[in-house]
Amino acid sequence: MPGRKFGGSLPTPPRPLNNRERHDQRGYNLKSKAESVKGVYWLAGVIAVESPGFVTATPQHKRRVRYRGTHPRRFEEKYKEQNPERYAEEAQKILSSGKTPAGTHRPVCVREILEILAPQPGEIAVDATLGYGGHTVELARAVEPGGRIYGLDADPIELPKTEARLRAAGISAETLITQRTNFAALPQVLAGENVAGVDMILADLGLSSMQMDNPARGFSFKFDGPLDLRMNPQRGRPAAALIATLDEGALASLLGENADEPHAERIAKAMIQAQADRAITTTTRLANVVRHALAETSTRRARDVVETSIRRTFQALRVAVNDEFGALEMFLRNLPSCLKRGGRVAILTFHSGEDRRVKKSFLEGERDGVYARIAREVIRPGVEEMRANPRSSSAKLRWAVRN
16 A cells, blocks of 8 residues: 655655554554555655665654653653653753652762772772762773773673763773673683782672663562563573472571561462462562562551562572672672782672671671771761662661771
């Protein structure tokens, strides 16, 4: 079915197609066996221009995502939030409200970390958990000229986006070198770069907001998605597969050890019963199983406790799926050999299991003469930062200086 002939301006779309002709909901798509004549036609979402002997297709402008109501609710609908460079005003409105734009991340304790690490021009730094790159960009600018920073991240989805974003911000390939790897492999990374030791190392152990916001990653129960929880979806097994291998006792131990969950036994029993009826494969199903297990808590305060238990359940599974404690312990053992004399390290943790391990490692290092100084008290975000970025409220910062 031909479209209208070109007459000096772009053609208008043909009549809306019937159900049989409609290929999808996004535009005016014609039947695959449309008749062609010389001219310009609307064809499968592009403007097709026929010339003698061939037809060329010019992509039509992609229409924005449509959503119900006045505000987008789902992650894929929040295209403005995910592109703050283009929609800066929209992003600023969200930031001003104390929220984080979808698909982005706000770095925590930036001022405190810069004071601890005290980066200087010409020094070598490591951001062992690159994430969105908020800390990295500040460190990179501080070590210029002549310095460089190594950025490590195991996430194959977010790492290319972050590298492109930092390059666009003016951080050159000579200053920032990225590696897709877990931070436990830091000694191998430095050996491959012929670097004997670095002046400073930062590790932010928190889950990045862009990972939490994307339902397809399975880190959050706000929207339904696959129960995955892997930092690197290309390796290991998802959380749903892990649950299928555990008995009630093992699951209760996992919840207690990885997240200090006080209702671990009750939640584990409910999960095993639900799994026997139908496999737990989505985020919202797991959340509903935990809610059902703690259903007798009906007051508002108790409901908050239930939601906290859901978050702890997700945390415990995520820690197990990614072997986060094993990787952290290896990283802490290798830290001294990666630092120059006088080198500084700062580590941000977000739950007690991480903080206990960092505190113990630093205390033992000071006792053994590996570290000259360590943080005596944990550093927390300021009141203003927690108000502006509620996701920072659980952060704890510790530091050490190599002997």
